[in-house]
Amino acid sequence: MIDILTFMLSLGVGNVTFALLMAGYMRGATPSPSLTVWIWARLFSGLAQVCCWLAPQFGFPLAGKLASFASVVGVALELAAYCLFFGFAHWRRFLYPASVAGMAVVTLALLAGATTEQMVCVVAMIVALFAAGAAAVLLRPQKGASLLQRIIGANDALFALAIWATMGVTRGNVAALGASSLVGFAYMASYLLMIVNGFGFLLMCKQQDDANMQRLATVDCLTGALNRRAFFERAESARMLALRLRKPVALVMLDLDHFKRLNDSFGHACGDQALRMFADTAGAVLRDHDLIGRLGGEEFALALPGTTLDGAFQAAERLRLAVAAAPLPGCSGDYRVTVSIGLVLIEPNEELTAALARADHALYAAKSGGRNRVEVGAAILKCA
Incomplete structure (x- = not known):
């Protein structure tokens, strides 16, 4: 089985690559606030995963601390991108305080001298909470929701459950992950999160663009009646x-x-x-x-x-x-x-x-x- 450091490096490179692909998709197109936020989410998530590889590989303790904060920022931006995409009016009222609370928990854990294993548990639980929030947004009862939207939501829910299940079985003992039968499940959920969510969000944006083009081709822009x-x-x-x-x-x-x-x-x-x-x-x-x-x-x-x-x-x-x-x-x-x-x-x-x-x-x-x-x-x- 692939070791966790190599796995984190591959996830980090994958997320950064997705961000670059999305930036290329946006070049020359109509600016999309949700896609812009999503690009930053992928970059922060990729940075966090690369830092997780750098810290033990080259003995950079600061990289481990940066990874903790970048992970929280990444999942918070991902949830913000969904809120922008679906046009939620008051999403800042709950997401900003939740993000600040997550950063505060990470800061307090670092100031308390938490070990690397303990920090992994703290950050993992925060990430799982934001992933569950994204799943709730995508899986909420909604008229006309696409199958693609439901698949991405199920993927977020799977990821959150994988983290909670892994933490529950190992009782927060990250060192026991190598012996746990759930480690493969956790790895697979993380990989699917990157692949499904990365391509999925791009496809959802394309679906939205296609729907807008179809609307412009069939609807009178002044009255909203059919042309x-x-x-x-x-x-x-x-x-x-x-x-x-x-x-x-x-x-x-x-x-x-x-x-x-x-x-x-x-x-x-x-x-x-x-x-x-x-x-x-x-x-x-x-x-x-x-x-x-x-x-x-x-x-x-x-x-x-x-x-x-x-x-x-x-x-x-x-x-x-x-x-x-x-x-x-x-x-x-x-x-x-x-x-x-x-x-x-x-x-x-x-x-x-x-x-x-x-x-x-x-x-x-x-x-x-x-x-x-x-x-x-x-x-x-x-x-x-």
């Missing part, structure tokens, strides 16, 4: 699914009334606020599986799967009333936006573009009829 291309793709998928299931799909065209007048009177910032207000109101009124897209300017479209013509009319009326009641505080206290709506039911085997054209005709009729109203489009005439 024109994404709406057409998803509405067509909804139409095809409804055709197979023989379910209805309602299609709605909407236009904010007098939008140019709003821009001219209060400025484009107010117009942008009106567009966002409409999208937010529609999101609150409609069902989760309903589709809303911004087709351009002040024109929006809705696809309502599984909705009859009567149900679509009622939904459109609720939306119209909700929009008319929503204030625009950044524009004028008494100004209210209204919306004109045209809706149709997609006929069996009717193309999406044809249904949109019918809904657009109904929208034109709603505007011609005085605006701030819902108009139902004419059905397709069937030959006798």
